[in-house]
Amino acid sequence: MAIFPFKPSKSRRFDALVQPHLDAMYRFAYRLAGQQQDAEDLVQDVVVKLFPKLDELESVDQLRPWLNRVVYRQFIDQVRRKNRQGDRPLTELIGTEGQTDWLDSLESDNxxxxxxxxxxxxxxxxxxxxxxxxxxxxxxxxxxxxxxxxxxxxxxxxxxxxxxxxxxxxxxxxxxxxxxxxxxxxxxxxxxxxx
Known part of the structure; x- marks a missing residue:
């Protein structure tokens, strides 16, 4: 009788791969989208899109840059989709509401x-x-x-x-x-x- 090694479920394998990179993906998405809600939606869309492609994900050598590239391409696709819905300037599509002044986040000396x-x-x-x-x-x-x-x-x-x-x-x-x-x-x- 052969004993097969335990193989974690697909969702556990996916979580183990993606979870350590979620914060970095969110920060990158926020830089692109400029708003918290849009950044969260962007990361969620990427995660949902990648879940069925677990085998491909497991074969990637350097996952962080690869995931950021996927986030960037998803963002560009969303901007293009929104742009087709109406002829509005790109800055209006991305918006500036909810952005914090990044200069305020820097440490200051006395x-x-x-x-x-x-x-x-x-x-x-x-x-x-x-x-x-x-x-x-x-x-x-x-x-x-x-x-x-x-x-x-x-x-x-x-x-x-x-x-x-x-x-x-x-x-x-x-x-x-x-x-x-x-x-x-x-x-x-x-x-x-x-x-």
Whole structure:
């Protein structure tokens, strides 16, 4: 009589593979979608879509970048579907409601009043300027400059060459810098009237 080794159920195997990556998937989805509910829906859609493909999932060597690529492609598909439903700008589809200022999440040092004034002016200006960038530009800047992703990982997830990531990142930073300078440029004081 042969004894067959115990094989965990499909749902347990799936949970063991995906569960350790759910937080990272959610953070990435939030960066893409910009809203908590949309990010949760995006991750849920990906998980539901992947469950029947457990065998394929088990054969993936580096699961985290692979899962992020699936999240990204699902997001692009959703944006395209919504875009076909009506001709609205992409920023309207993604929305900005419910977004927290990512600058507020950074730790601050004890600084003097001059620097505090500059930071109080810079934060809102940076938020306004970030919203003028395209969603792709914002995503790239958030992934690399805020979340600290390596360019190689971004290239793998977005399925584009490393050189393209580097050039896009350079252009995004240049655009951000230019727009931020215009935003923070002091206005000329009004001349005195009178004689």
């Amino acid at each position: 600084v003097g009043p001059d620097l505090q004034l500059e930071h109080s002016r810079l934060g809102p200006a940076l938020d306004r300027v970030m919203m003028t960038l395209t969603p792709d530009q914002r995503t790239l800047l958030f992934l690399h400059d805020v979340d600290g992703w390596r360019q190689e990982d971004i290239a793998e997830v977005l399925d584009i060459p490393l050189g393209t990531v580097k050039s896009r990142l350079h252009r995004c930073r240049a655009a951000l810098r230019k727009k931020l300078q215009r935003e923070l440029e002091p206005t000329e004081p009004a001349g005195r009237v009178g004689g």
